[in-house]
Amino acid sequence: MMSVTELTKLHGSPEPYAYLDEVSKREVRRAILKALALPGHQIPFSSREMPIARGWGSGALQVTLSVVGPDDIVKVIDQGDDASLNAQAMRSLIATTAECEQTTRTVEATIVQSRHRIPEIPLRSDQLLVLQVPQPDPLRRLAGNAATAAALHAEGDHTLAWLERYEDEVRRGGGATGAGHPVMVNGAVLMGPSPIPPYDIPRLDDLPHPVLFGAGRLARVMALPPHSHVRPLSFDDRPFLIPDAGVACAGCNSMTSHRIESTVRPGTWWCSDTDYCFSNTRPKS
Amino acid sequence: MFETAERLTTRDGALDSLAPPPPALVVENLTKRFGGGCPRCFQLTGPETSTSRCGECGSVVALHEVALEVGSGEVLGVAGESGSGKTSLLRCLHRDLVPETGRALVTGVGDLFDDSLSDRRVHTEVAVLVHQSSAAAGLSPSLSAETNVAERLLATGSRSFGEMHLRVGEALSGLEVDRDRHANVLATFSGGMQQRVQLARALVQPPPVLLLDEPTTGLDPSVQAASLGLLQEVVDDFGGATIIVSHDLRVLRLLCPRITVLRFGRIVESGLTDQVLEDPHHPYTQLLVSSQL
Numbered sequence: 001m002m003s004v005t006e007l008t009k010l011h012g013s014p015e016p017y018a019y020l021d022e023v024s025k026r027e028v029r030r031a032i033l034k035a036l037a038l039p040g041h042q043i044p045f046s047s048r049e050m051p052i053a054r055g056w057g058s059g060a061l062q063v064t065l066s067v068v069g070p071d072d073i074v075k076v077i078d079q080g081d082d083a084s085l086n087a088q089a090m091r092s093l094i095a096t097t098a099e100c101e102q103t104t105r106t107v108e109a110t111i112v113q114s115r116h117r118i119p120e121i122p123l124r125s126d127q128l129l130v131l132q133v134p135q136p137d138p139l140r141r142l143a144g145n146a147a148t149a150a151a152l153h154a155e156g157d158h159t160l161a162w163l164e165r166y167e168d169e170v171r172r173g174g175g176a177t178g179a180g181h182p183v184m185v186n187g188a189v190l191m192g193p194s195p196i197p198p199y200d201i202p203r204l205d206d207l208p209h210p211v212l213f214g215a216g217r218l219a220r221v222m223a224l225p226p227h228s229h230v231r232p233l234s235f236d237d238r239p240f241l242i243p244d245a246g247v248a249c250a251g252c253n254s255m256t257s258h259r260i261e262s263t264v265r266p267g268t269w270w271c272s273d274t275d276y277c278f279s280n281t282r283p284k285s
Numbered sequence: 286m287f288e289t290a291e292r293l294t295t296r297d298g299a300l301d302s303l304a305p306p307p308p309a310l311v312v313e314n315l316t317k318r319f320g321g322g323c324p325r326c327f328q329l330t331g332p333e334t335s336t337s338r339c340g341e342c343g344s345v346v347a348l349h350e351v352a353l354e355v356g357s358g359e360v361l362g363v364a365g366e367s368g369s370g371k372t373s374l375l376r377c378l379h380r381d382l383v384p385e386t387g388r389a390l391v392t393g394v395g396d397l398f399d400d401s402l403s404d405r406r407v408h409t410e411v412a413v414l415v416h417q418s419s420a421a422a423g424l425s426p427s428l429s430a431e432t433n434v435a436e437r438l439l440a441t442g443s444r445s446f447g448e449m450h451l452r453v454g455e456a457l458s459g460l461e462v463d464r465d466r467h468a469n470v471l472a473t474f475s476g477g478m479q480q481r482v483q484l485a486r487a488l489v490q491p492p493p494v495l496l497l498d499e500p501t502t503g504l505d506p507s508v509q510a511a512s513l514g515l516l517q518e519v520v521d522d523f524g525g526a527t528i529i530v531s532h533d534l535r536v537l538r539l540l541c542p543r544i545t546v547l548r549f550g551r552i553v554e555s556g557l558t559d560q561v562l563e564d565p566h567h568p569y570t571q572l573l574v575s576s577q578l
Contacts, residue, residue, distance in 0.1 A: 142425065155403055159440040163425075166439060167432045169446050170468045235446035 035223035040185030058216030120276035252280035306356030315387030320344030362541030
């Protein structure tokens with residue numbers, strides 16, 4: 001344990017660098033390394049109390065704060081939106097405590113922390129994506145308890161996840177699956193990829209950059225190293241479908257992005273990724 | 286020429302049917318105690334002392350050195366009053382209880398109690414239990430009837446929805462579950478209908494062992510009659526080993542050619558159902574038969 005005086009002497013500030021003390025950060029980094037070595041597996045870590053409520057991104061925030069450095073440029077989005085209050089608060093917390101730059105532009109960022117979206121503009125191999133995860137275990141709900149779910153993962157028994165897919169087909173005729181469709185990582189590990197929309201599920205495959213997942217409330221981290229093989233869980237004769245808005249974005253006319261209906265102006269559809277939408281309309285310089 | 290050949294085959298066939306079928310399930314030396322146990326438990330309990338509770342340590346001897354064989358396609362009835370160990374026997378064979386000693390060899394699978402066999406594998410691939418409570422039989426009340434039936438197909442690796450949908454639909458319709466109810470949540474089904482869903486779950490991919498626990502208890506008499514008719518068809522067609530546990534001797538007489546009588550955790554009599562029920566040797570069996578309404 002370091003006293004406040006010693007901390008101040010080291011950092012020139014009574015607060016540790018990047019909010020978390022070094023011991024905590026090392027613990028999170030170890031979990032991340034283990035997660036990268038075991039793609040898709042849920043690795044437990046001692047999730048700390050954060051200045052935001054659990055379930056609001058505290059896990060991803062711990063991951064970001066453990067890897068961020070003064071040369072980083074941080075972007076935080078909430079459902080694709082840089083301007084959401086939660087995203088802004090976390091972005092400013094990271095940038096202030098880690099003394100680094102912040103941005104809303106995907107292309108400029110070195111670390112993108114996101115709630116439930118993979119940025120529309122593909123990330124490069126020198127960028128890092130950190131996803132916030134509320135429920136890391138796709139077997140947990142039907143298994144009834146975490147211990148049973150862990151045993152099923154260990155046995156490679158994913159029947160319960162298939163049961164949910166079957167129920168989906170029977171009750172809703174498949175197709176319109178909700179957010180966070182479970183995926184198979186490298187053909188063997190079942191992973192809940194956080195509630196990203198169906199649009200983003202196929203985009204998890206073969207990414208050139210690592211993806212880190214932080215679940216603060218349930219104290220788990222997961223990771224996909226670059227070029228991981230990721231496939232949505234779907235029946236052989238029922239290919240995974242992505243529902244399409246069918247209407248162009250009212251802001252940038254995009255027909256290819258993930259569009260959501262505006263709550264302010266019902267009937268109009270907009271790109272969920274605001275930075276992508278702006279970059280389409282922004283004059284090229 | 287033709288006639289002789291035909292007669293020969295029929296005679297061979299007849300001879301085959303007289304020979305006992307090869308055992309599909311062999312249970313040996315099955316013992317289960319509830320409680321700490323002491324060296325004198327087995328002496329102080331049993332039909333001789335008329336208790337299953339050990340006077341020395343208070344443990345309950347649910348089963349002691351129970352042994353039985355069921356051939357493939359054969360139906361064995363287990364009779365006995367409440368507390369005789371009937372349900373403990375089924376729960377052991379369904380791996381809900383871990384026996385102290387004993388083996389249950391299933392043809393093609395091995396010992397049911399082997400640690401390398403997971404509980405879920407036992408439930409989905411080896412022994413299917415039909416129980417008064419769907420939850421106890423391993424079904425999820427919050428999922429649709431169809432999904433519950435499909436579970437055993439999914440567990441064994443089927444990944445074609447269309448094919449499973451067809452097989453499950455046939456299994457459910459075959460047991461007179463209306464097609465427009467297949468997608469309904471199991472919790473909305475009546476007890477009798479839930480039993481049909483459980484039977485469909487067993488028949489969609491017949492397991493080596495089928496366990497029926499009190500199949501008619503909790504059903505009203507008219508449903509019981511329909512259910513018995515259906516059960517008779519099911520167990521007659523079923524190719525694996527079936528064990529039916531019931532305190533209702535009429536049910537066993539109807540469904541099982543062979544019967545075993547349990548009392549205080551011990552087998553007191555077993556044999557052909559007609560023989561045992563018409564001419565019971567053991568005083569307990571005599572009591573059971575005479576106490577029928």
